[in-house]
Amino acid sequence: MAGMTDVxxxxxxxxxxxxxxxxxxxxxxxxxxxxxxxxxxxxxxxxGRLPNRLELKALKExxxxxxxLPPEIYALLKLYAPWGNAMAKLRTCVSxxxxxDDEVMDHSFGADHRKAIRIMARIAAIVAAIDxxxxxxxxxxxxxxxxxxxxxxxxxxxxxEKPAPIAVKALDTCLILHAEHExxxxxxxxxxxVSTMSDIYSGIVSAIGTLxxxxxxxxxxxxxxxxxxxxxxxxxxxxxxxxxxxxxxxxGFGHRVYKKGDPRVKYLRPLAKELAEWxxxxxxxxxxxxxxxxxxxRKALMPxxxxxxxxxxTSLGIPRDLFTLIFAISRxxxxxxxxxxxxxxxxxxxxxxxxxxxxxxxxxxxxxx
Numbered sequence: 001m002a003g004m005t006d007v008x009x010x011x012x013x014x015x016x017x018x019x020x021x022x023x024x025x026x027x028x029x030x031x032x033x034x035x036x037x038x039x040x041x042x043x044x045x046x047x048g049r050l051p052n053r054l055e056l057k058a059l060k061e062x063x064x065x066x067x068x069l070p071p072e073i074y075a076l077l078k079l080y081a082p083w084g085n086a087m088a089k090l091r092t093c094v095s096x097x098x099x100x101d102d103e104v105m106d107h108s109f110g111a112d113h114r115k116a117i118r119i120m121a122r123i124a125a126i127v128a129a130i131d132x133x134x135x136x137x138x139x140x141x142x143x144x145x146x147x148x149x150x151x152x153x154x155x156x157x158x159x160x161e162k163p164a165p166i167a168v169k170a171l172d173t174c175l176i177l178h179a180e181h182e183x184x185x186x187x188x189x190x191x192x193x194v195s196t197m198s199d200i201y202s203g204i205v206s207a208i209g210t211l212x213x214x215x216x217x218x219x220x221x222x223x224x225x226x227x228x229x230x231x232x233x234x235x236x237x238x239x240x241x242x243x244x245x246x247x248x249x250x251x252g253f254g255h256r257v258y259k260k261g262d263p264r265v266k267y268l269r270p271l272a273k274e275l276a277e278w279x280x281x282x283x284x285x286x287x288x289x290x291x292x293x294x295x296x297x298r299k300a301l302m303p304x305x306x307x308x309x310x311x312x313x314t315s316l317g318i319p320r321d322l323f324t325l326i327f328a329i330s331r332x333x334x335x336x337x338x339x340x341x342x343x344x345x346x347x348x349x350x351x352x353x354x355x356x357x358x359x360x361x362x363x364x365x366x367x368x369x
Contacts, residue, residue: 009351010191014045014337015182020260024180025049033267038150038175038330039063042120045180045337046113059117063150067121067142070100074129074139082134086127086321087212090328091205093126094119098201105199112343115200116336123332124150127325128157151175154329159317166278167316170271171326174309177264178327180334182257186210186217190335191342195349200339207335208328217324222251223310224320227284236290244298252307253295261302268308275315284311 015024022029025044032041036050043051043059051059073093080089098104101118103111129139140157147153151172155163181187190207194200211217230239243250255262276285288311295301313323 009183009188010342010349012183012338012341013048014341015180015334017182017257020258020263022181022263029177029263033173033176036176038172038179038333041176041179042333045333046116046340060149062117063121065121066118067125067153069122069125069129069139069142070097072096072100073126074133077129077133080134082136084134085212086130086325087208087217087328089130090123090126090325091208091212093130094123094201094208095205097122098199101201104201107197107343109344112200112340116340119200119204120150120332120336124154124329125157127322127329128154130325131158131319131322132160150329155316164278166275170275170312171316173267173271174312174326175330175333177267177305178309178330180331180337184216185213186331187335187338191338192349194339194342195346197346200336203339204332204335207331211324211328211331217327219251219304219306220310220313220323220327221320223307224314224323226251227287227310230287230291232283233287233290236287237294240291240294240298250291250295250299250301252303252310253299253301255304258302258304262304264305265303265308268305268312269303272308272311272315275312279315281315284314 013025015022016026017023024032024041025048027044027050032044036044039060040050040056043049043055073096076093076096077089097119101115103115106112125139125142132139137160140160142153142157145153145156145162147156149168149172152163152168155167155171183191186207189210190203193206194203214222226239230236240250272285272288273282276282288308292303292307295303310323313326314320318326
């Protein structure tokens with residue numbers, strides 16, 4: 001089947017998408033978005049249940065203790081040209097972290113979970129350092145701030161200022177919504193890699209490399225490009241008319257799995273509105289509402305998670321080419337959950353291919369070809 005669409009490749013208890021309902025470990029995305037924090041979701045994905053107060057406190061403390069980056073990471077980032085691809089920088093930095101972990105090839109349950117905490121704790125600091133160093137700014141040492149969550153930590157490391165509560169809550173919500181999505185391309189890549197009994201870092205590097213491809217990641221960045229190209233609400237209809245006439249893709253609409261609408265949009269749309277009001281700039285939000293209405297009417301397509309997340313990240317002051325890296329910060333929690341699950345009962349993932357080439361070709365000597 002083309003693209004392996006609907007082919008069952010493995011069994012998992014981490015995430016399900018059935019009847020258009022997204023669940024993490026049995027909990028609906030609605031319950032989790034309304035009631036939990038991203039750190040609680042991390043624990044849920046890795047351990048199969050929500051943490052109690054002591055377990056949540058311990059997870060946060062473990063992540064705080066393991067969040068400091070080796071100085072060699074900063075030195076590596078300073079070797080890159082400022083305009084270098086941000087996803088490529090993230091991929092290389094995560095790979096480089098391998099050399100600072102003495103448990104790399106220990107596949108025991110305890111070692112795997114300790115490595116998962118180290119990776120999860122450091123990835124936000126790497127993304128923030130990528131942006132600051134390319135701007136000629138020194139990265140902020142994580143032990144100089146007093147953040148209460150990964151969302152707050154990231155925004156603080158990125159901007160150098162304590163973020164507003166509304167910004168922290170918005171990013172935390174986005175991290176929950178993007179954390180996991182069953183056997184997507186990057187998750188499958190991670191599971192294939194570690195099924196060979198390769199290390200966890202290699203699995204995350206495979207996932208990041210897969211997410212780097214524009215058919216998987218990058219869509220929210222392209223939504224921002226589209227809104228900038230349109231410019232103002234009066235140009236929305238002419239712009240979409242031309243796109244539809246030319247048969248071009250309209251970014252942020254449609255989904256391979258959700259045929260009746262992405263369940264994450266109902267949280268991102270009001271979040272985008274709230275942040276637009278906070279910033280006192282509703283231009284993009286009003287354009288987005290008009291785009292959504294026209295595309296639904298003319299193409300019967302509904303927005304997906306990328307459409308309104310582009311507005312949220314823009315309102316948070318995050319550079320456009322970091323949008324997919326924010327996705328990676330969140331999805332690392334899901335990638336790690338699948339890696340841990342794969343290692344618990346491992347079997348090499350080795351699918352077959354249907355051969356469609358020539359058969360029974362006879363060899364011809366080089367002088368007769």
